[in-house]
Amino acid sequence: MRDARADVRRPVGLRLWLSGGWLSLLTLAAIFAPLIAPQDPLAQDLFLGRLPPFWESGTEPGFYLGTDSLGRDVLSRILYGARLALIVALVAGTLTCLIGATLGLIAGYYRGWPDRIISRFVDIWMAFPPVLFSILLIAVLGPGLVSIIIAIVIIDWTRFARVIRAEAISQGAMDYVASAQVAGRTKFGTMLAEILPNVLPTIVALLTLEMGIAVIIEAILSFVNLSISTDSPTWGGMISEGRISVHQAWWVLVFPLITLFLTVLSFSQLGEGLKDRFDPVLR
Amino acid sequence: MSAYLSIRNLSVALKGGGPILRRVSLDVHPGQVHGLVGESGAGKSMIGKAVLGTLPRALQVTGGEIWLDGVNLETLPPSERRRRIGATAALIPQDPLTALNPSKRIGPQITRRLVDILGWSRADAQNRALELLAEVHIPEPARVMRNYPHELSGGMRQRILIAAAFAAEPQLIIADEPTTALDVTVQKQILRLIAQMQARHGTALMFVTHDLGVVSKVCDSLSVLYAGLVVENARMRRFFTRPIHPYSAALLAATPTYTDPFGSLKPVPQNVITAVETEVSQHDRRTGA
Numbered sequence: 001m002r003d004a005r006a007d008v009r010r011p012v013g014l015r016l017w018l019s020g021g022w023l024s025l026l027t028l029a030a031i032f033a034p035l036i037a038p039q040d041p042l043a044q045d046l047f048l049g050r051l052p053p054f055w056e057s058g059t060e061p062g063f064y065l066g067t068d069s070l071g072r073d074v075l076s077r078i079l080y081g082a083r084l085a086l087i088v089a090l091v092a093g094t095l096t097c098l099i100g101a102t103l104g105l106i107a108g109y110y111r112g113w114p115d116r117i118i119s120r121f122v123d124i125w126m127a128f129p130p131v132l133f134s135i136l137l138i139a140v141l142g143p144g145l146v147s148i149i150i151a152i153v154i155i156d157w158t159r160f161a162r163v164i165r166a167e168a169i170s171q172g173a174m175d176y177v178a179s180a181q182v183a184g185r186t187k188f189g190t191m192l193a194e195i196l197p198n199v200l201p202t203i204v205a206l207l208t209l210e211m212g213i214a215v216i217i218e219a220i221l222s223f224v225n226l227s228i229s230t231d232s233p234t235w236g237g238m239i240s241e242g243r244i245s246v247h248q249a250w251w252v253l254v255f256p257l258i259t260l261f262l263t264v265l266s267f268s269q270l271g272e273g274l275k276d277r278f279d280p281v282l283r
Numbered sequence: 284m285s286a287y288l289s290i291r292n293l294s295v296a297l298k299g300g301g302p303i304l305r306r307v308s309l310d311v312h313p314g315q316v317h318g319l320v321g322e323s324g325a326g327k328s329m330i331g332k333a334v335l336g337t338l339p340r341a342l343q344v345t346g347g348e349i350w351l352d353g354v355n356l357e358t359l360p361p362s363e364r365r366r367r368i369g370a371t372a373a374l375i376p377q378d379p380l381t382a383l384n385p386s387k388r389i390g391p392q393i394t395r396r397l398v399d400i401l402g403w404s405r406a407d408a409q410n411r412a413l414e415l416l417a418e419v420h421i422p423e424p425a426r427v428m429r430n431y432p433h434e435l436s437g438g439m440r441q442r443i444l445i446a447a448a449f450a451a452e453p454q455l456i457i458a459d460e461p462t463t464a465l466d467v468t469v470q471k472q473i474l475r476l477i478a479q480m481q482a483r484h485g486t487a488l489m490f491v492t493h494d495l496g497v498v499s500k501v502c503d504s505l506s507v508l509y510a511g512l513v514v515e516n517a518r519m520r521r522f523f524t525r526p527i528h529p530y531s532a533a534l535l536a537a538t539p540t541y542t543d544p545f546g547s548l549k550p551v552p553q554n555v556i557t558a559v560e561t562e563v564s565q566h567d568r569r570t571g572a
């Protein structure tokens with residue numbers, strides 16, 4: 001009579017370990033950057049310009065990943081850059097998720113006029129090309145941390161709204177929703193207590209993905225010099241500067257690029273892994 | 284004896300569209316089983332949903348009364364209606380696979396209405412759920428309470444839904460084709476289980492099905508539905524000996540299990556369909572629908 005399905009155990013999985021590991025490491029590095037950074041990330045010394053990473057000849061002690069053309073330490077700048085990247089990821093990702101998922105849930109569950117208004121809004125919104133839109137926004141708002149976050153939220157909430165709406169529609173058609181209402185739950189109560197737990201795995205996956213996207217957008221905006229003021233280190237800014245001197249000093253470009261890549265990859269992998277773990281139904 | 288559920292001239296229509304239920308009237312008496320038969324799309328499920336207040340968004344009640352225990356539900360404000368239904372009626376749904384919330388353990392899904400609506404203590408509700416799971420022959424009830432729905436088979440889930448429906452001792456249960464999603468061997472067990480539970484608890488049961496064979500086994504009375512029109516309300520014995528409406532008679536003749544178990548499934552004759560279609564359109568003209 002009893003199903004063996006209940007006894008299946010799910011391993012945490014290498015993917016979750018690796019991505020979670022990298023992001024934890026990065027978070028610690030960001031928090032403790034002032035303590036662990038070997039150099040002042042802003043200190044320039046033209047005599048120490050374009051030092052190669054530690055395994056090549058002609059390095060100076062304490063400059064592990066080399067220096068850029070102004071003699072600033074690449075490792076220290078990456079560590080400090082992580083602060084900005086993670087703040088943007090966390091704040092912009094969470095805000096985007098809250099706004100988009102709430103609207104998507106309401107549209108998908110209530111249908112009717114709330115859905116018509118929200119869906120129409122999403123359609124119009126998506127007609128704008130996102131990067132152009134964000135550049136325009138920053139131009140209007142002026143560069144700065146808050147502007148970046150606002151730009152990301154404004155551009156990306158539609159992603160959540162669309163996906164969560166579709167999920168809420170399919171969950172809303174299930175018999176358990178009708179049963180909950182027969183058992184006296186209000187409409188709003190049903191949405192929170194019955195529908196939300198079932199779309200939560202998707203929300204979590206989208207949220208982590210969105211954090212990765214926020215990191216990229218922040219990098220792009222710093223790349224085109226629209227981010228924070230130029231003297232606080234950002235990965236995008238480093239990539240932009242490193243690009244110019246890539247033939248003389250490849251490390252100035254490559255190390256921030258690898259960090260960015262690993263971070264974005266980890267966010268998306270973490271999302272997928274968490275989704276599998278949170279979902280009570282085996283896929 | 285007065286009916287526990289009494290539906291009078293209930294009309295349901297598509298919003299801005301054609302009729303789905305055509306002035307349906309029927310009674311379900313305390314402690315009795317009332318069958319609701321008709322072919323697919325006749326509107327059987329919509330009668331149940333209209334009573335429970337879970338009609339699809341596209342549909343609305345356009346007229347009539349639904350009396351539950353002497354109160355006309357249609358005159359109640361929504362919250363009071365919900366409370367009343369929650370306290371006195373329950374549903375055994377058609378598809379056990381989607382009728383339990385996949386992200387919640389079984390236990391809370393059974394005990395919730397006891398705690399939330401009837402104000403039981405958690406411990407009492409827990410004990411009651413264990414008792415009922417044992418009553419529907421679930422082995423290791425305590426363990427099953429901690430399982431998620433996907434960890435259980437379809438038959439198990441339907442038993443759980445039956446237990447959940449009876450848990451709060453409702454006066455009325457609406458069972459909407461509770462066995463069609465299950466395989467044939469399990470269907471019989473579940474049917475027997477519902478009949479036993481109904482008899483033991485003395486619940487009024489509205490039993491939706493398209494199988495007259497099943498009706499003959501479990502029901503005390505029935506309504507035959509065609510295109511949202513009740514063509515016949517009848518007591519069981521009378522119906523199976525002398526069906527009044529030609530459509531009922533044809534339906535009865537088309538049920539192999541009742542007439543002869545080895546006979547082939549005869550379709551309802553075309554002239555009977557034409558006659559009942561005419562009746563439906565006459566009804567619409569009369570009511571101006």
Ligand SMILES: Nc1ncnc2c1ncn2[C@@H]1O[C@H](COP(=O)(O)OP(=O)(O)OP(=O)(O)O)[C@@H](O)[C@H]1O
Pocket residue numbers: 297303321322323324325326327328329330339340341342493
């Ligand atoms: N969500 C909906 N929107 C519009 N029309 C609907 C909706 N659900 C059902 N209907 C219509 O209502 C009518 C009655 O449907 P209902 O589900 O009550 O049939 P049924 O007798 O229960 O059939 P079955 O035996 O297949 O369950 C059908 O004609 C159907 O097209």
Ligand SMILES: [Mg+2]
Pocket residue numbers: 327328329459460
């Ligand atoms: Mg039905």
